[in-house]
Amino acid sequence: MxxxxxxxxxxxxxxxxxxxxxxxxxxxxxDPYVKQARADGYRSRAAYKLRELDEKFGLLKGKTRVVDLGIAPGGWSQVVTQVCPRAEIVGIDLLDVEPLPGVTIFKMDFMDDDAPATLTGALGGPPDLVMSDMAANTVGHKQTDHLRTMGLVETAVDFAIRTLEPGGDFIAKVLAGGTDTQLLALLKGHFTTVKHAKPPASRKGSSEWYVIAKGFKGEA
Known part of the structure; x- marks a missing residue:
């Protein structure tokens, strides 16, 4: 031509x-984070969000069994394999995810009835960290998009409360306005500390925040 x-x-x-x-x-x-991710071998810039949150809250220290909800493309699990090389890690996503050394990945809908048992069965024991970077596909209607994503967060919280071992931690992406009152009360009832944070790697114009719940008390 x-x-x-x-x-x-x-x-x-x-x-x-x-x-x-x-x-x-x-x-x-x-985006400098995108460029740095390529240089560092991360699959996405989201890896730096977890790194920054870990630096602030110590989420990954001593973790041995980790569940990564909405794992695609794998940036968060990459960070876990680096910080906790001996940890068992299980991830789930509707999207195809390239194999990641040290991580068991399931292509399935986390909302499926069989998903929780599939994850915990592959992990070999109760997780001490449940991570969720899930977000619903947007339809362009702000309120609808918020409700759909928060529905995923609620399901992730329910999974964490049902499966975490005592002392375990939970982190999930939420949207502007943070966790709603009812869900926040639920987290505070089951965890020692609950906080919201927006890591520097989150774009300034993004509505995303993260809820960090530490010190699972066990099911009431």
Missing amino acids: SRAGQDREKLKRSRKRSESSARWLTRQLN
Whole structure:
């Protein structure tokens, strides 16, 4: 193909790209965390969110059995394998995830009835950390998107309370406004400390926050 033909092909492809997609691509190309993730061998910039939260809250220290809900593409589990190389790690996601050394990955819906037993069975014992970076696919309606994602958070909290060993920890992505009153009360009733945080790696314009619950008291 001639140079002119190549230029036309590029222009044709760019015209098909939506304005929002173009903004996302530009942001990705100029994001220092994205560049650093490539340099450090991480599958996503989200790895730095967990690293930063771990530095602040000590989430990964001494962990031996970890569940990663919404594991794709695997950045969080990569961090766990580095900090806790002897830990058993089990992840689940609807999306395909490339194999990750030291991590058992299931392609299935966490909302399926069989998912909790599948995860705990593969782990070989109760987890001492449940991590959730799950978020529902957006439909463009702010309130609907918030409710759908918080529904996933509620399911993750229920799983954590049912499976965590005493003293275990829980972390989950929530949206602006944090955890709702009822869910926050539930967490405070089962964990020694519950806090919200927004790590520096979270984009300033993002509505995401994280809820960190430490010191599981055991089921009442």
